[in-house]
Amino acid sequence: MLRHRLASFFEPKSLVIITDTDLPILSALPASLGNATTLVQLYGEQESIPTIFEQYPLSEQKELAVVCVNPSKLNEVLAYLEQSPPKAMLMLAPNTIDMEPKESKQLIYEWSKKHNVMLLGSRSFGIQRPHLNLNLSRSSAAKSGKIAVVSQSRMLVMSILDWALDTNIGLSAVVSLGEANGITLPEVIEYFAGDPRTDSIVVYLDKLSQGRELISSIRTASSVKPVVVLRAGRTDSDLKGSDQVFDAALRRSGAVRVPYFVDLFSSLKALTHKRRPKGGNIAVIANGRAQAQLMLDEMLSSSQIMKRAVFSQETMTQLTQILGAGCLVNNPIIAYEPITGEKLVECLKVLQSDPNVDAIMPILAPDDASDMPEVVNSLVSFAPRSSKPILNTLIGEYLMKPLRRIIDQSGSPSFRTPETAISGMSALISYHYNQQLLQQIRIPLFDIEAAQTQAGIDLINGLRMQQRRELSKEECYQLLKFYHADIHWGVDKEDEQYSVDDDIPALRILVKRDPIFGPWIYFGEGGHEVKIPVDDQGLDLPPLNSYLAAQLIERSRLYRQELQIYIEPPIFTKLQKLLEVVSDLVKDFPGIEELEINPIVIGYRHLNVHDIRIQLTSQTMPDKPFQSGYEHMAIYPYPGYLIEHHTFKDGREWTLRPIRPEDAEQMQEFIRSLSAESRYMRFVSMMKELTPKMLTRYTYVDYHRELALVATTMVPNPENRGLPKEIIIGLAHYLRNSDGVGAEYALVIGDDWQGRGLGRKLMSTLLEEAKNQGLEYIEGVVLTNNKPMLGLMTGLGLTNDPDPEDPAMRRVWMSFK
Structure with a gap:
């Protein structure tokens, strides 16, 4: 069986270590690498370095070279490695400050390129593979587990490692990439997608590049295991690419994005749960009103995808029988009598059987009238094998912290606050939602009249010959009609009265290009120029099918706040189809730089369009983009x-x-x-x-x-x-x-x-x-x-x-x- 080429980093068969710093691996070298390791320690004066190297000639190629030295020694280290260049080289951050970092980075990059050496660094955190007892970093070794951590930041990955050690969470791998143009983030994600030791992947990044490759690697990984992404720089205008477009790209990749550092840990705890919710209907059960209300407040105010489950009458009757007189069972479920483990488990069984419940969130506070250890022991006997996700919150520290540890160790995640619990549940539900988006593709339907693609190509080429980049309104309308867009130019008389009387908001469809992820499609408020709000998720990447188009509409701020009240199903369907047409135009005509249909006025029978604007790129684009692999798109469409x-x-x-x-x-x-x-x-x-x-x-x-x-x-x-x-x-x-x-x-x-x-x-x-x-x-x-x-x-x-x-x-x- 072929080894992955990155196995030279993550499962090396031989090493050469060159360091002037004490590294953890020097005292704990894996037995499998003992005889296959050359150790060169460059302590002492600069003048003694050639003499030291003479003692350790490289007679054969090593799979991996680990280098951690003062930048002033780099030239001599690279000259030494030229005797027999390794397959891969890991450059750890040294103790001393590099006064010329750009020059050092360029030197390392050019040397590795010249000698065909894979490069990870410079100034990398390094690599840890706990199950191999392999610690190629300067930090304490992680505990062995199933989570791979991949980071563009050396300092942040050390923070994650420190948290994992404190919370007893095991990791399958830890790696940061460093600064030089060596191994890329998509390559590393792809490696862990196929790594049998890894069940989930955590990615931290800030700078974006390789839009197609990044999304392709995340899509591949998230189709088989959860991927959680944290990105800094959402407000940094100097970072390349739009953060909202990146957010849309992650949704389509099936990954989960978390907004805050603390959410990263909550999401990790939740995603280790074996069960996945099928929707966002949440049941809350508590041993007091206050904590139940805190949970609901956080859930309903911070999440667009979670809502209070509506119980069946049978469920409420059974809960009342279990908890006794005075209890509340209309979600949240509140037991006023002292809670026991038996009662709690019986309630969980009832909720598990209710088809209106997708997930359950018990939240318990210390109660001197209850035997809390007994309650927790009963909980852990049931929760890990429940058919629906159960995320537990135990508020408190002195009594409750040890009990949270017991729950965590059972395989059912526990949290210390409602906020962290909601963050974890949000990750679980987002993962399920994004997985549905991941599986969607645009299929050509042969029972519908085919688009007149060649007519569109002829129209675009005619404009190019005239050295025009702007289409007239008539030409824009004609191009949409080549793809059978179901729109009406102007306002139909029957629709005019309907639109005025009901004061229905005008709509807008916008297409622009992102420097990283290519064209994107926005749906929102029209009639005037509106800046896309940061919390508006009415944005997606092509290609779209009818399901994706419907989700795009329903995610939009306009739909959630206004449109869902007004729009009738036949018009909603026309809007879906219009978004599909726009997506197909973007796919088939890479020369479209911008497209805007604004305003779109909803009528009783029609989508009434008042203005269309299409602008072409300054460069001529291929007439048949499939021949060049749809290079202008981040997501390769169905061929x-x-x-x-x-x-x-x-x-x-x-x-x-x-x-x-x-x-x-x-x-x-x-x-x-x-x-x-x-x-x-x-x-x-x-x-x-x-x-x-x-x-x-x-x-x-x-x-x-x-x-x-x-x-x-x-x-x-x-x-x-x-x-x-x-x-x-x-x-x-x-x-x-x-x-x-x-x-x-x-x-x-x-x-x-x-x-x-x-x-x-x-x-x-x-x-x-x-x-x-x-x-x-x-x-x-x-x-x-x-x-x-x-x-x-x-x-x-x-x-x-x-x-x-x-x-x-x-x-x-x-x-x-």
Whole structure:
């Protein structure tokens, strides 16, 4: 199995350590690295350094060099390493101040580039891998756990480490990146996405770059494990890129963003919970009114996504029976009689069964009439295995702090204040919400008239020839009509009276470009120029589908404060479709720099548009952006250009298309339908179905980095009166290798569909796209006795080589260099 290229940093097999400072690793070197480590300690005078180096000649390449020295010694250290440059180099922050930091950073960067050495630094915190007892930093070692911490700040990562040590939270890795242009943040996130030791990832950043790569890496990671992001500099105008656009990008990546440092810890505690809420309906249960009210005040004032759950009558009846006379059961639930562990658990069971409850938040204060340790012991016997998230708050310190530790150690998170508990619950719910956004893609619908894309290209090119960058109002309207925008120019007479009488607010759709994340779409108040409020979440990145468009509208400040009162469902649908049209225009025409439809007046029948403005970029952009990989967008759209419709020789129709997240059930049925022989030939296993993790990996594809193609056809569905349903009959996909430059492919055809040329068509399309995506090679393993597959692959130009590790397998590969 290929090692990830960053394994040289995080799992080095050999080390050279060059330091003039006492480092923790000097007294606690992992046993596995003892004989594979060269230690060079540069104590003493500057003049003695050459003599010291002569004692430790580098006869063979080390996987990782760790350097922590006074900047004045850098030239001599790099000259020493030139004997046999390492694969990777970690530059720790030294004790002394560098009087020429820019020059040192440039020296290190140019040296590492010249010698093809991966660089982490300079002035990095370093790396910790607690499960390996590997502490390549100057700080105390973290406890071993499942959370990876990745930071652009050396000082902040030390603060997080200090907090984790105090709260007994274990970490799988700790790393900061340093200052030079070496290993990037997206690369490190991608590494931990595939790290089996990591269950969740915490990212701190301030400076933004590589918008597409950053979002791609976070999307990949958050599809399999929670990612929590903290960013400083929201008010810093010197930082590149809009913070609101970054916020929108994170929502679409499936990650959770926290606004404050303290929220980072609350979110981490909550996200270690195994259960995820399906919505924002919260039940609060307390042993007193005051703390329950504090919890509700914080929840309802600070969160747009949490609300008080409305209990069923049956739930309220059962709660009253459990808690006795005088209790309150209309959420919050307040027990005025002394609470016992048995009563608390019985209440939690009732709430767990109520479909109107998504999560439960007990909040308890010290009560000398209750046996609080007994209450907590009962709580921990139930909460960790509850089917719904339970986040506990125990207010107080002397008595309650030890009890919080007991709850934490049970696997059910506990908090000391309502504010921190709400922050944790907000992270849980945001994670679920953002995961829904992550799975959305814009699918071309063939039952709707196709957009007149070529007519739009001709219009834009005509303007370019005239050296014009501004479209007239008529040309703007025509471009939208090429995409079948359902809008009315001006105001319809029937709508005019309706609009005036009801005083409905005017709307605005705006498109601009961010220097990091490219085009973004805003929906909000129109009629005049309005600065986008900081708390307005009516902003998103293209591409949009109908679900994303609806969420964009409903998140907007305008909708929450006014529009939801006025808008009728048919007009809401028209607004959704208009946002989809705008998204498609942005996707298909990278030459659009700005687009504004303002004002849009809601009528009884129409969206009445009074003004449209479109401005083009100063540079000419490609007519077919898919050929250059949609470089202008942060999120790679669904590659609809690959959809093809074919007919077998017997007249049966079939479709070749990229896979979609909603294909998961069809994919599982396809695997189950394979014969035992076919499954063995493909998976070298007798497995009868895909595991949930494998299913997610195959059906959720980041089209920027990978590709999966399916062949589908229609068959009668006996479960739905014989109406046709789509089934998968073939699959071809490639997943990036850990080296970052190659990929491993797989091809499987349904037993009843072999011998029809299906495999050749799927595989040839896959190879062409792998080449277009910039891969250097593609490879796969095929059983030696799978003669048909080997024949197909060699017929397509792949090389058939023996597998050096298994004589029963063949390595079949192709180079694109």
